[in-house]
Amino acid sequence: MAMRELVSGGAACAVPGSSSSSNPLGALANALIGSSSKTQERLQEIPTQSNGISEGNLYPGGQEAINALPGSELDHLQHPSSQGSAFLHNFRSSDQNRFADAWDDIQTPQMPPFQGRNGLTNFPLEHTRVQPNLEGPPQRVLSSFLHSFVNSGHQGLPLHPTQLPSLGLSEGDKKCIRDRSSIMARHIFADKSEDFLNSQVNALLSSLDIDTDIRSRGGPPGRFQEMEEYWNDSQVMQPNPHAADGWIAEFGQNRLQLADPNAWAHSFEKQHGANGWASEFEHEQSQLTSYDHMRGASIPNLAAMEQTRMLAHTLAQNDDPKFQNSKFLRFLSKMSQGDFNMDENQFRPPVISAPGDWATEYQQQYNKGQSWADQFAHEELAHAPEAWANEFSTKHGPVNDQWVDEFSKLNVQDWADEFGDQMGKGVLGDSSADNWADAYDEYVNEQATAKQRSEASRGVYVFSDLNPYVGHPNPMKEGQELFRKGLLSEAVLALEAEVLKNPDNAEGWRLLGIANAENDDDQQAIASMMRAQEVDPTNLEVLLALGVSHTNELEQQAALKYLYSWLSHHPKYSTIAPPELFESLYYADVSRCFNDAAKMAPEDADVHIVLGVLYNLSREYDKAIESFKTALELKPRDYSLWNKLGATQANSVQSADAILAYQQALDIKPNYVRAWANMGISYANQGMYEDSIRYYVRALAMNPKADNAWQYLRISLSCASRNDMLDACDARNLDVLQKEFPL
Amino acid sequence: MAKSSLKSAALMEQMKAHLSTDAGKDIVKKLNLVFQLNIAPKKIGFNEEIFVVDLKKGEVTQGPYEGGKPDATFSFTDEDFIKIASGKMNPQIAFMRGAIKIKGSMSAATKFTPDIFPKPSKM
Numbered sequence: 001m002a003m004r005e006l007v008s009g010g011a012a013c014a015v016p017g018s019s020s021s022s023n024p025l026g027a028l029a030n031a032l033i034g035s036s037s038k039t040q041e042r043l044q045e046i047p048t049q050s051n052g053i054s055e056g057n058l059y060p061g062g063q064e065a066i067n068a069l070p071g072s073e074l075d076h077l078q079h080p081s082s083q084g085s086a087f088l089h090n091f092r093s094s095d096q097n098r099f100a101d102a103w104d105d106i107q108t109p110q111m112p113p114f115q116g117r118n119g120l121t122n123f124p125l126e127h128t129r130v131q132p133n134l135e136g137p138p139q140r141v142l143s144s145f146l147h148s149f150v151n152s153g154h155q156g157l158p159l160h161p162t163q164l165p166s167l168g169l170s171e172g173d174k175k176c177i178r179d180r181s182s183i184m185a186r187h188i189f190a191d192k193s194e195d196f197l198n199s200q201v202n203a204l205l206s207s208l209d210i211d212t213d214i215r216s217r218g219g220p221p222g223r224f225q226e227m228e229e230y231w232n233d234s235q236v237m238q239p240n241p242h243a244a245d246g247w248i249a250e251f252g253q254n255r256l257q258l259a260d261p262n263a264w265a266h267s268f269e270k271q272h273g274a275n276g277w278a279s280e281f282e283h284e285q286s287q288l289t290s291y292d293h294m295r296g297a298s299i300p301n302l303a304a305m306e307q308t309r310m311l312a313h314t315l316a317q318n319d320d321p322k323f324q325n326s327k328f329l330r331f332l333s334k335m336s337q338g339d340f341n342m343d344e345n346q347f348r349p350p351v352i353s354a355p356g357d358w359a360t361e362y363q364q365q366y367n368k369g370q371s372w373a374d375q376f377a378h379e380e381l382a383h384a385p386e387a388w389a390n391e392f393s394t395k396h397g398p399v400n401d402q403w404v405d406e407f408s409k410l411n412v413q414d415w416a417d418e419f420g421d422q423m424g425k426g427v428l429g430d431s432s433a434d435n436w437a438d439a440y441d442e443y444v445n446e447q448a449t450a451k452q453r454s455e456a457s458r459g460v461y462v463f464s465d466l467n468p469y470v471g472h473p474n475p476m477k478e479g480q481e482l483f484r485k486g487l488l489s490e491a492v493l494a495l496e497a498e499v500l501k502n503p504d505n506a507e508g509w510r511l512l513g514i515a516n517a518e519n520d521d522d523q524q525a526i527a528s529m530m531r532a533q534e535v536d537p538t539n540l541e542v543l544l545a546l547g548v549s550h551t552n553e554l555e556q557q558a559a560l561k562y563l564y565s566w567l568s569h570h571p572k573y574s575t576i577a578p579p580e581l582f583e584s585l586y587y588a589d590v591s592r593c594f595n596d597a598a599k600m601a602p603e604d605a606d607v608h609i610v611l612g613v614l615y616n617l618s619r620e621y622d623k624a625i626e627s628f629k630t631a632l633e634l635k636p637r638d639y640s641l642w643n644k645l646g647a648t649q650a651n652s653v654q655s656a657d658a659i660l661a662y663q664q665a666l667d668i669k670p671n672y673v674r675a676w677a678n679m680g681i682s683y684a685n686q687g688m689y690e691d692s693i694r695y696y697v698r699a700l701a702m703n704p705k706a707d708n709a710w711q712y713l714r715i716s717l718s719c720a721s722r723n724d725m726l727d728a729c730d731a732r733n734l735d736v737l738q739k740e741f742p743l
Numbered sequence: 744m745a746k747s748s749l750k751s752a753a754l755m756e757q758m759k760a761h762l763s764t765d766a767g768k769d770i771v772k773k774l775n776l777v778f779q780l781n782i783a784p785k786k787i788g789f790n791e792e793i794f795v796v797d798l799k800k801g802e803v804t805q806g807p808y809e810g811g812k813p814d815a816t817f818s819f820t821d822e823d824f825i826k827i828a829s830g831k832m833n834p835q836i837a838f839m840r841g842a843i844k845i846k847g848s849m850s851a852a853t854k855f856t857p858d859i860f861p862k863p864s865k866m
Contacts, residue, residue: 554750650864653760687766711830
C-alpha cells in the first residue's frame with residue numbers, strides 16, 4: 001500500500017537519495033506506532049480500524065503528518081534531489097519533540113487501551129527509561145537514541161555516549177542530525193549551562209559517529225530559519241526562566257485545552273487550515289507551474305514535476321477510497337500530467353486565480369508564436385528578472401500597441417541587460433537569483449499572517465498565546481496598574497486575561513482598546529472597542545476611539561458613523577443630532593451639527609477633539625489643526641491630543657511642526673509607542689532616513705508586534721542604503737538593530 | 744481634487760503635498776518619470792479612478808495623463824495600492840501574483856517602490 005511504502009521506504013517511495021536503513025520516515029512511523037514489524041500490521045489495520053480510539057486517533061494524525069511532508073519543502077529548489085531526504089529530516093527532527101511529548105501524554109493512564117499493547121509498552125520512550133534500546137533495526141535504534149537524548153533533557157540527566165551499532169547514516173543525514181540536535185539542545189537545555197549543552201550534544205554526536213567540528217549549515221534553510229527565529233525570540237523574551245521552554249509550555253497549554261492526543265495534529269490544522277497543507281501545496285505548485293511557464297523547462301521544475309508524478313503514483317496505488325477521493329490526490333494527478341487548469345475553482349482558493357490567469361494567458365500567447373515573442377523565449381534566460389520581464393513582454397504581444405512595435409525594433413539583449421542591471425542594483429533590495437524563492441516565501445508568510453489579519457479586520461479580537469496573566473487573581477487591577485506605568489504590551493496582556501475571564505467588562509475592553517491603539521495596533525483597537533461598545537453602547541470614549549481608529553484606517557463611512565454616534569449619545573448635544581441622519585450620513589450634515597455643538601459649548605474640549613478628527617476625515621487639515629489647538633488650550637496634559645495634533649500636521653506635510661507636537665506627547669508619556677512610530681514617519685517623510693530608523697527601532701523595542709513599523713523600518717533601511725541590516729530587519733532581530741541604531 | 748471614496752485618494756493628496764517639499768523634490772530629481780495609476784475599488788478594471796503621479800513636474804492629478812504617454816501604467820485595487828505604498832506588499836511579488844497589471848516601460852515600473860510615497864501618521 002502506498003502510504004506504507006512511503007513509511008517503510010519501499011521501492012515506490014518518491015524520495016531519492018535516502019538510504020533505506022536510515023529512512024527517517026520509517027523511524028517516524030516507528031516512533032509513533034512501535035516496532036517495524038508491528039507497524040506493518042498496524043498500517044494494514046488502520047484504515048478499517050474502528051476500535052480503540054487512541055489508535056484510531058494516532059494514525060490519522062500520523063497520516064496527516066506524513067501527508068504534510070510534500071507540502072512544505074518543495075519551495076527550496078536549490079536542492080531538488082536532496083530535498084526529499086532533507087525535508088524528511090527537517091520534518092522529523094523539528095517535530096520530534098512534540099511527538100515525543102505527545103507520545104508521552106498518550107502513554108499516561110488516560111488512555112487505558114494503550115497499556116495493554118505489548119509492542120507499545122516495550123517502546124523505549126517511556127519516562128523512566130533513559131537507556132535507549134540498542135537492539136532492533138537501525139532506524140529504531142536511531143529513533144530511540146534520539147528520544148533518549150530528548151528525555152535526558154527533560155530529566156536533566158547527562159546523556160552518556162554509548163556505542164551504537166552502525167546505523168548507516170549518510171553524510172547528509174549526519175549533517176542534518178548534527179545541526180538539528182544542536183538547535184534542539186539549545187532549546188531543551190536553555191536553562192542549563194552552555195557546557196552541559198555542549199556535552200550533551202557531543203555525546204549524542206559521538207555516539208552517532210558524527211563529526212562535531214564542522215557546523216556548516218547545509219541543507220534547506222527553511223526549517224532552520226523558523227527554528228532560529230523561534231530560538232532568537234525565546235532569547236529575546238523578557239528575562240523569564242521559562243522562556244526557553246516556551247514551546248513546551250505552549251504544548252502543555254494546548255494539551256490542557258484540547259486534552260487529547262490529537263493536540264498537535266489539530267494545532268497543525270489550526271495553523272494551516274483544514275486543507276492547509278493541501279492548499280499550501282497547491283499554492284506552491286501553482287507558483288512552480290507559473291514559473292515553469294516563464295522559464296520553459298528548467299531543471300528544478302522537472303524534478304518537482306517528477307516528484308509530483310511519483311507521489312501521485314504511489315498514493316494512487318492505495319485503494320482506500322479516502323485516498324482516491326482526496327483533493328490532494330486529484331490535484332497531484334493533475335499536476336503531474338502538467339495540465340494545470342487554472343479555471344477549476346474547486347481546487348484552489350480564489351486568491352491564486354489571478355497568477356493562474358496570467359500564467360495561462362502567457363502560455364496561450366507563447367503558443368501563438370509571435371515572432372518577437374519567440375525571439376524572447378529562445379533567448380538565454382538564465383536570470384529570474386529577465387524571465388519576469390520576458391513574461392511581461394510576451395503577455396502584451398498580441399496587443400498592437402505602438403510601444404510594442406517600437407520595442408521590437410530595439411535590441412532585445414540590451415533591454416534584457418538593462419532590466420537585469422536594474423534588478424541587480426537591488427531597487428527592492430532583493431538578489432536577482434533568489435527573487436522567485438523569496439517571492440514564494442513571502443507569499444506563504446503573507447497567507448499565514450493574512451488569516452490573523454483578516455480575523456482582526458472583521459472585528460474579531462485576536463488573543464495572544466502564552467499569556468502569563470491568565471489565572472491571575474485580579475487581572476483588571478493589574479492591567480490598570482501596568483497601563484498607568486506605561487507598560488503598554490504588558491497591560492494589553494493583563495487586560496486580555498481580564499476580558500477572557502469577564503467578557504462583559506466594558507471598562508476592561510475599553511482600556512484594552514486604548515492600550516492597543518497606543519501600542520499602534522488599530523486593528524486590535526477596533527476589535528476591542530467594538531466589544532466594549534456591545535457591552536456598553538453609550539460610552540462616549542469608546543465611540544470616539546472607534547471614530548479615530550477608523551479614520552486612521554481611512555474607513556470614511558464607518559468613522560463618520562461613530563463620530564455621529566458620539567454626538568447623538570452625548571447628554572448635552574443629543575438634541576442637535578437628529579437620529580434620522582443616521583440613515584444617510586453625509587459629511588456636510590455631520591460637520592454642521594458639530595459646529596453647532598461647538599458654538600453651544602466652546603469650553604468643551606471634547607467637542608473640539610471630535611471636530612478635529614472629523615476634519616481629518618475630510619482632509620481639511622488646517623481646520624483640524626485649529627480645533628486640536630483649541631482643545632489643547634483646555635486640556636494641555638492630554639498626551640493623546642498632542643499626538644492627534646502631530647499626526648494631523650504630519651499628514652498635511654508640516655512634518656517639522658509634527659515632530660514638536662510628538663515630542664510634547666512623549667514628554668508626558670514616554671512609552672507612547674504610537675508617538676515614537678509617528679516620529680519615525682515624520683523623519684522619513686522629510687528624507688531623514690537615518691533618524692527615522694532610530695525612532696522606528698525604539699518603537700519596535702517597546703512593541704515588537706507593531707507590523708507597520710517593521711515595514712517602514714525596512715523601507716528606511718534601504719533608503720539609507722543600510723542593506724546590511726535588512727536581514728536583521730526581516731528576521732525581526734531587535735537586539736542587533738538596537739545595538740546598531742541607538743537613540 | 745474631487746472627492747473620491749477610495750482610501751487611495753487620501754494617499755494621493757498627501758503625495759501631492761509631499762511633492763512640494765524638499766524630500767518630494769528629491770524624488771522628482773531622482774526618478775523623472777510619469778506614473779499613471781488606475782485604482783479600482785474592488786476588482787481590477789472595474790470603476791477605476793485614474794491618478795497621475797507626475798514625477799517629472801512634481802504633481803499629482805486626477806484623470807488620464809494628457810501630456811503624452813506615461814512611463815508606466817499600473818492597475819490595482821484600492822487595498823493593494825495602500826499595501827504597496829506602505830511596504831506591506833512587495834510590488835514585484837504582487838506582480839507575479841497578478842495583483843498588479845503593468846503597461847509601459849519595465850525599468851520605469853521597477854522604480855515604483857514604497858519609498859517614493861509619504862507615510863500616513865496615526866492619530
